[in-house]
Amino acid sequence: MQRSPVLYWFRNDLRLHDNPAWTRACALGRPVVAIVIAPSLGAREMAWGIAQVGAARHAWWWANVQALGQALGALGVPLHVVQADPCTLLPDWCQVWGTRTVVCEDIAAPYEQAQVAALRAAGLVVHSMWQSTLMAADQLPYAITDLPPVFTRFRNDVERAGVPAHTPLPAPTPLPGLAWATAPVGASDVVSRWDASPAWQPDPRSAFQWKACAVGGPDTDGTLDEVRAGSRGGQEYLRRYLASERVARYKATRNGLLGMAYSSKWSPYLAWGALSAPELLAGVRAHEAHHGVSDGSYWLWFELLWRDYFRWLHRQWGLRLYRACGLRQDPVPRLAPHNHRAFALWTQGRTGCELVDAGMRELAHSGYLSNRMRQVVASFWVHELGGDWRAGAAWFEAQLLDFDVYSNQGNWLYIAGRGTDPRGGRRFDVAKQTAVHDPDGAYRALWSAVA
Template sequence: MHSFWQSTLLAPDSLPWADAQLPDQFTRFRQQVEAAAIQPAAPLPEPALPPLPPAARQLIQPLAAMDYPATDPRSSFPFPDAAFAGSETAALAHLAQYLQRGLPHSYKATRNGLHGIDYSSKFSPWLACGSLSARLVLQQLHAFETEHGHSDSSYWLWFELLWRDYFKLLQRQHGRRLYHPGGLPQRASPTHNPAAFQRWMAGQTGHALIDAGMRELAATGYLGNRMRQIVASYLIHELQCDWRAGAAWFEACLLDYDCSQNQGNWLYLAGLGTDPRGGRRFNPDKQAAEYDADGHYRQLWSQP
């Protein structure tokens, strides 16, 4: 059996440092990658596969006939609608329509949205399950920029793909240290409030924005990046709960769960990863005023 590294956009052996010397901050990582003009290899052509054996078809036929729960009409990623199914076919169709509609040029301005299909790329569920290749995304993004022009917004999609790489390389470098209660600095175990954690999971903290986000997560398996940061910060910094419990709940809920991304982001917010600012604390009232000024999102998810 031959194994091939395929988890990242950039192959580790193409980077200007060994695994152990990965820059300890994302900004340094990005700057060095860009200064060296490192680009990923082109995607491989589609392989020629033999027909599926009859016995295998018999095994998967019951899966195709399964009934799935109805999609919550409020969902920003309405799985299992056909256009949002987990298949490569759906992934490639989504990527194609995203580019055809010129959405890379509005990505940076809309990426912090709280509700809707188009406010962000929505690539993450397909990237997480392997139905979509990060290298293919970048190749087609470059083709889009060649035809329609580069912009700060289209650049930001590359920026986010680099963040994805950085967390995967951090996992490769540190392994189980990322799961230590005290994170990479190996600090003392964090405090935990089981009752507060239960209220947070159930969307019953009493803060309307936090509760809306937690209800969306439980009902749909999806939550926009901005809301993920807000609810995680609230659990860690306001409720004084163990970040690992929050990471485990995200793991249980998220359609786009990716081990290294989830762990890296929770460590980042807790100040236990590589963030030089020592953690991120979001004021939930300020976030509500900035990103849900009309209260639409809170009203939408006022009930489970």
């Protein structure tokens, strides 16, 4: 008799290689049902009158799901892409398939934690695995509760302790005789296949130029200046990037605003998990072994560590990171009521401040924004317009194709001075930023008054 299947729920880990949770699900020796749930539905309502998932973010997600579907298809495994609330869909599916076992990655943000809690409350056995950081929790130099409040201390301690070398896990291939589950009779009652391909095209001015993965074909036709979605597209881009001079130049160029070359553009792959963070770090280490350590290669590690730090902060503080006052103990000045008009003008790039407006238009039209411009527009919203940082974070969440709950929340708290930053916030002088980062006005001209 065939054993009951395991439901594998792909969340922000849309890859088969270097995915411990997927490897574990496959290793159980039971048929695996692969499911992705569209982020746009069954999602929380946004308090600020905006959609949770904008067109660019949705399009990039979909391109990565298509790539995953192709990779699974090559193994004979159907990917079920569904629009539904996971808390009702997964128990229904488990009933239809006669199983209670769900495997997925662990996400330490409150909304995602609540989803898993609801599934457990519904009687499912959910194995959720933490796997989005460079190291496991027990490889940190201290317990998560003792995480230092300052990034520099964290970095020094981690560098002193060292990060174990990582060999990326290969994608498991089906074991001989393992029957992969396809939709059983009756499942169509609860299955709603996602077949609406969003009509959204990347903006030719965008600093992140991408295409969907080639259907059935190799993804080797991506270049350093135009990448393909999905794991194979990401791995090909990573290979080219690490073989290029961009690595060594990274520290010097990373505050750029225009084009693909100034920063790594790894975040879109990391956000949906087409590439894993440990695999990126392994790539940096292999580059260093071959080309030597440079300021650029060191700084890529440094930034990946910031990403980790914000993840561990979520594990440490959870819901407290979502309060208006963040982690601050001292009384913060009362926030003025949300100014809908100012918020609308800021989101539309119509504040009257040229640099900020160019940045907000780039964000809305492309779904991507350089780190420097993220800092400038966030600072403007919080410190010049007196806005609630959580509204700004929500707008970024909807727009960014590399939206990552940990990095977004962490960076907004940092700018607002409500996180762990000892300096109490970051206010960016727009005139100075303009003079340093857009002295010839090329960036402002590129994103000036777009339709």
